[in-house]
Amino acid sequence: MPNVMTQPEKRPESLDGDVLPDLEWVGRVRCPGLTPDAAFLESWLDELGKSLAVFRYRKDFPGFWIAFLGGTGTGKSTLFNAICGEELSATGVERPKTAGAVLYAHKDCPVERHFPFSAVPVVRQAAGSAEAVPTSGRLGEIVLLEHDREDLSHLVFADTPDLDSVEAANRRIAEDLHDLSDGIVFVSSQEKYADDVPYRFLVRVAREGRPFYLLLNKAEQRMTREEVLEVLETEDVRFSADRLWLLPYTPGSPWKELPSSPAFQEFRKALLQDFSKERLGAHRTRRLRRESEKLAARLESLLTLLDAENRAAESWRRRLDALLAESTRRLIEEEQKRFSAESRAYLQAEIRRLFTKYDVLAKPRRFVREILLAPLRLLGMRGPAVPESHEKTLEKIRRKIDLHPIHAALDHLNRRVLEDLSPADADSPLYRKMRQPGMELSREEVREIVWKAQDELVLWLEETFARLAKGIPRSKEWGIYSTSILWGILIVSLEAVVGGGLSGLDVALDSALAPFVTKGAVELFAYHEIQRLARELAERYQAGLLSVVREQRDRYERALQSLMTDGSTRQQLESWKSALRARHREAETA
Known part of the structure; x- marks a missing residue:
């Protein structure tokens, strides 16, 4: 009966005390093909x-x-x-x-x-x-x-x-x-x-x-x-x-x-x-010396290739970051265009409404307004205003978010990446990886990222309001520094930002608040605090929008990284090369 030899068993390898690699390391060596x-x-x-x-x-x-x-x-x-x-x-x-x-x-x-x-x-x-x-x-x-x-x-x-x-x-x-x-x-x-x-x-x-x-x-x-x-x-x-x-x-x-x-x-x-038989030992020594040097030379060539790929990958990342900067700049410009004169007028009107509603003369003014508006309500022309809850207000703002500028920025980024960063060889691993299904963010993924960022923004907004509201006396309202006005200004600022007010918010808010600020220290402090919060709110909202484009950038970067040889594997290759060279030198002096 023929004796068929199956796959040989594994064993530890050594080269005069130096560990030789097993063949599993081959699967850990890879490069993107740049x-x-x-x-x-x-x-x-x-x-x-x-x-x-x-x-x-x-x-x-x-x-x-x-x-x-x-x-x-x-x-x-x-x-x-x-x-x-x-x-x-x-x-x-x-x-x-x-x-x-x-x-x-x-x-x-x-x-x-x-x-x-x-x-x-x-x-x-x-x-x-x-x-x-x-x-x-x-x-x-x-x-x-x-x-x-x-x-x-x-x-x-x-x-x-x-x-x-x-x-x-x-x-x-x-x-x-x-x-x-x-x-x-x-x-x-x-x-x-x-x-x-x-x-x-x-x-x-x-x-x-x-x-x-x-x-x-x-x-x-x-x-x-x-x-x-x-x-x-x-x-x-x-x-x-x-x-x-x-x-x-x-x-x-x-x-x-x-x-x-x-x-x-x-x-x-x-x-x-x-x-x-007498020449077996000497022949083996010569052959191992020759082959150890040949192996070391092949490892040297492999390491040279991996180093060249690493340098090319760093250059690729820099170019990817440049495309990211270009796409985010386009997105911000598009958002700022949406903050029109109409948005500024809306912001000023809303803040004026807040102060009219919550200032110390609110009750007499409401009495007068009730007298004036009662005939209109009797005629069915005006209904009583029902104040919205915080949750409803925030949900309404979420529905106002326009995702089209984000989609346009992503389309621009994806197109430029494929045009400018694809390897020349269409068979290279990175070329194929960049075109795999799921590489580009889907519309659903974009919406989820934006909404998650908005949830985090709203959480920050509510925590900020709660922190500031603790310092407002409850016995009386201080005009600009009342809890109702503070929350209202924050919400209006958020609405303005969602409407595109990434850079124009600061100027518009300043012009809207100025008529209601007295020379009192408390109100001046509140005025500057609200301005600071509005700027931070705009920055956080902008970061939330840009996080979508950055996630697309990171997805490309992760694709590149998945095709790179990790540092520990490269270090092992370097160690094996040195061991083989040492073996060659020892054999020459023996």
């Missing part, structure tokens, strides 16, 4: 996460990985079988022959332990069993053929799918096993070594610095190493001649015949010497 390089973030994170997983795996793995790579029809599987000494991987004229990766490893080799590519299950089979030989592998799996040979117990040979496979999953596993391997056996042929995809991979392998072997399979006898190297040098691929072997065409069963070829014997000897 800079050109941000488009590569996802691929950078994929590569960095994969490199880190390979590094963790290789650090403690007790052996060497040797990968056979090449294009379609070059004879990778034949050479894999010849090295292993068994017909393990299926060969033939059909293309492609290898459908999935095939490994050859000792039965006690811990290949699956902390395997870095956990999405691909490893299926163990006994080499030489009926179900195992010959195998073409299986798409989406890695077939591991077990042996008990002591001479190869420290080696894992990997026959990979074609680099130019039409299956993306096959190309990916070939890439992954290349990244995992300590040595690369690159197999080509006389007619294939200049093919585009395998050739580009050969260029990459030749420049990496790890041990590699170029096998030119099915080579004509008249072809020489010098000729091949000269052709490769014209394409800027340079390596020493002792890395190249020309293997002759072998009819019949090539994997059986190749071991008798001097060129193959020379290659096999070089491979097994390079990856002998």
